[in-house]
Amino acid sequence: MIDKKLIEYVASLSRLELTRDEEEMFMNQLTDILSYIEKLRKLNTEDVKPMAYPLNKSNVFREDKLCPSTSKEEILANAPAKIDAFFKVPKVIE
């Protein structure tokens, strides 16, 4: 069951702050999704192998060859905050 507590927990794992309205909205949406999954669960899947990949392919590799990286300027262009060549983030340890 999707209840308010679960919504709060999932939001906190994702570091999201939700308004009351958003909590309500996600609770309804997630409940809908899960009830659809419940429907699927009623099917008999005894002889069906779990499938995580839609393609029937495997072993795709690249060689260990250098490619140019993106420039520091471009990389940092998206940063909400930066200092010199670093991304700046809220302090993570006390």
Place this chain on the structure above:
Amino acid sequence: MEYEVVIGLETHAELSTLTKLFCGCSTKFGVEPNTQVCPVCLGMPGVLPVMNKKAFEYSLKSALALHCEINKFTNFDRKSYYYPDLPKNYQISQNYYNLGVNGYMTIEVNGSTKKIRIHNVHLEEEAGKLIHPEEIGTNYSLVDFNRAGVPLLEIVSYPDMRGVDEVDSYMQTLRKILLYMDVSDCKMQEGSLRFEASISLREKGSDKLGNRVEIKNLNSMKAVIKAIEYEVGRQSKLLDRGETVARETRLWDAVTERSERMRSKEEAQDYRYFPEPDLLPVLIDEKWLHEIKGTIPELPLDRKLRFVEVFKLSDYDSGILTEEKVFADFFEECVKILNRPKAISNWIINDLLREVKDRKLDIHNLPIKPKQLASLIEIIEKGTISSTIAKEVFSEMIQSGKNPHAIIEEKKLAQISDESLIESIIEKVIATNPEAIEDYKKGKKNALSFLMGQVMKETKGKANPKIVNELLKGKVGV
């Protein structure tokens, strides 16, 4: 109460590939921050990671060397957690089908061997590096993503270790194995090899595991040992007082040599693993396994035991020779050329290793070749130069990379064995040191060594000491 200590280790080793696990960015250490990143390792929308074959094969090689069963079907999973060093908010790792499971590694403690079981070996991507400015009052941290996406091998042991001796041996042995196989540079100071320990205590004789405590932030092998010792003390005090040990994660502080409990917010672990849809699974067939097996060299402990057995070297010497693959290889190359294992071992241990240390030589690019050391030893055995002069020649060989013959000729270092020449020098020495002869006649035996020393000095150490000794004794009338 008497307790038994139960320890398991988690090891992370950065693989020494040229490029990252899923993109072609360089893995080079110590370059300007955020210059080795691209949309793939930063997790920009719409990018597609593609597995580095070499990184995968290095992992397979390591799992095989640790005697793991290899999952014929293996895949990658997303481990979700939010932390600023993780650009995608998930780490591509393995959870459901680890590359290798149920292995073991043999360690040596106080002369006997023990098998430490390996729970699993898997491949994942590194996170970025967080820097915490030290100035008091700063309210931010800095992130460098150069490391994000570097291939990282995780090796998880069972809690099979019973004390710090075993832990120390486990760390050393694992490090040596990874170095021998050339899959990681294992530089702890650069973070390319890291350990985390989990420790619990139980009443001696009990087979029930106690609550385990994980210790993180261990930046050296010394720190691992100290943190375990501290933790054993802390837990036994708690248990002695009848209290329980909380299951928690603690951070080691190398400066205060204490550990602190990690805040519970960081501890909350709910990784919600699910298969990584952007990567395809990997199927491993016998042919591939066979190929990889063929690239695994003889491992350090096996090699050490073989050196003792085949070359009749001491356990200690064999240990030093096999510490680094380069020197063990050098030794065996020399022995192939000249069958004098003991002499070769002595030269490597006493002289080559000292020169390497003193001159800070690059061991992968030694200025001396096995053939040159073998010919130096041959020259000594022929009596062309004395062992004292040989040290000088050796040093010159390291300095210039020249052959011993060339150095001996150039510097005229060949031993003087010409009796008439030596005799004339002895006469000269006796003539200039009459008091020594007097002393000798008065019974001072060491006067003879004094004269001997003078002759050697005259010949710059090149006179054949055996001949000098005989002739000198004849002169003074022994």
